[in-house]
Amino acid sequence: MTCENNGLVERLLKCEDELKDCQNDLQSWTGSLEELSEIQDAFKTDGKFRMRGKKVLDVGTDCVKPLYIALKFKPSKIIGINESLPCIASDLKVASRLFADTKIGFYECSFFDEETFNKIRKKEGITGKFDFVIVSKTLHHLRTGECIAKERDEKHEHQKDETETCCIYGFETGIFEKLLGLGKRVIIYETFFPQEKDDDKVRGRGGYFTTNEWQKMLTSLSEKYEVEFITPIRYHLDNKELKNTIAKLRQVDYICFYLEGREEKI
Numbered sequence: 001m002t003c004e005n006n007g008l009v010e011r012l013l014k015c016e017d018e019l020k021d022c023q024n025d026l027q028s029w030t031g032s033l034e035e036l037s038e039i040q041d042a043f044k045t046d047g048k049f050r051m052r053g054k055k056v057l058d059v060g061t062d063c064v065k066p067l068y069i070a071l072k073f074k075p076s077k078i079i080g081i082n083e084s085l086p087c088i089a090s091d092l093k094v095a096s097r098l099f100a101d102t103k104i105g106f107y108e109c110s111f112f113d114e115e116t117f118n119k120i121r122k123k124e125g126i127t128g129k130f131d132f133v134i135v136s137k138t139l140h141h142l143r144t145g146e147c148i149a150k151e152r153d154e155k156h157e158h159q160k161d162e163t164e165t166c167c168i169y170g171f172e173t174g175i176f177e178k179l180l181g182l183g184k185r186v187i188i189y190e191t192f193f194p195q196e197k198d199d200d201k202v203r204g205r206g207g208y209f210t211t212n213e214w215q216k217m218l219t220s221l222s223e224k225y226e227v228e229f230i231t232p233i234r235y236h237l238d239n240k241e242l243k244n245t246i247a248k249l250r251q252v253d254y255i256c257f258y259l260e261g262r263e264e265k266i
Contacts, residue, residue: 028086032064035136035189036072041230042187042258043073043132045266051075054131057183059111060138063089070102075131078102079124081109081117083202111142131266133183139190140198143205145170152210167204171213173220176259180225185266187258192249215246221259230256 043049051073058066061080070078080089089106096104105124109116121127135142147167149156159166179186191208198206209217219242221227227237232252235241249255260266 028062028064028088032062033068036065036068038231038254038256039134039136039187039189040072041234042185042228042256049073055079055126057081057130057133059133059135059179060141061106062086062136063092063106065134065136066104066106067092067096067100070096070100070104074100075102077124077126078104079120079126079130080104080106081111081120082106083110084108112144129181130183131185133179133186134189135179135186136189137191139175139188140171140208141201141205142175143169143171143207144175145172147204149204149207164203165201168207169204171209171217173217176221176225180259180261184264185258185260187256189254189256191254192252211246211249214249215242218242218245225259226262226265227257227259230258 040049043051051069052075054075056066056069056075056078058078058080061082063080063082063086066078066080069075085106085108093104093106096102105120107116107120109120111117146169147156147158147164148170149166149168152168156166158164176186192214193208194210196208198208201207218227218237222237222239222242229235229237229241229245232248232255237245237257
């Protein structure tokens with residue numbers, strides 16, 4: 001192959017990579033918009049949106065959804081945290097100042113890093129609780145229990161390099177108490193793909209929830225908190241609806257609900 005042809009191949013490969021980046025960016029914007037369309041009713045109070053002056057925490061932020069929320073609902077502040085922020089985070093933060101009244105801040109911070117998160121809160125002048133905490137397609141990354149991968153695959157063994165990427169930690173429902181310690185209303189949006197591989201998990205913190213895990217989780221939540229489902233249908237979760245909810249999980253790709261403390265509501 002001639003040098004000229006080699007140069008052409010290199011340029012084509014570069015163009016292909018750039019096209020993939022553009023496709024990923026477009027998917028991020030359209031995906032976030034679709035998610036917000038499913039989540040937005042969880043912001044309602046007494047059937048109406050009353051977001052002005054409210055503070056929002058976005059755990060595992062994609063950085064795009066906060067911009068949509070700012071433009072549509074105009075809360076006073078949105079803070080997004082993620083262990084690894086998308087490359088567009090800085091540009092979005094700067095650009096949002098030009099056309100959004102909402103103050104938006106993005107930070108690389110693990111949900112489990114309380115020291116760093118407290119510094120962020122102090123820097124942003126946030127005292128007390130957020131009004132809303134969004135956990136969008138991130139709940140399954142908040143696993144902290146013992147590895148349960150062997151329950152799904154008897155041949156499972158810890159990797160020799162101890163990265164534990166092949167592991168799946170168990171989910172501790174106490175995580176909801178921590179979330180409600182941060183916000184008055186916690187909004188959960190989760191996909192339901194128990195048979196698919198979760199490629200972006202860190203160590204054993206990842207792996208989509210199984211039906212049994214959802215059943216244990218929702219049973220615990222219905223006993224402790226006020227739980228309102230937004231999708232697949234709108235209803236209050238109680239013991240009567242619990243069985244119906246588990247049955248519906250097998251028919252949908254995602255669910256959205258929010259929880260509040262029984263003594264503290266928006």
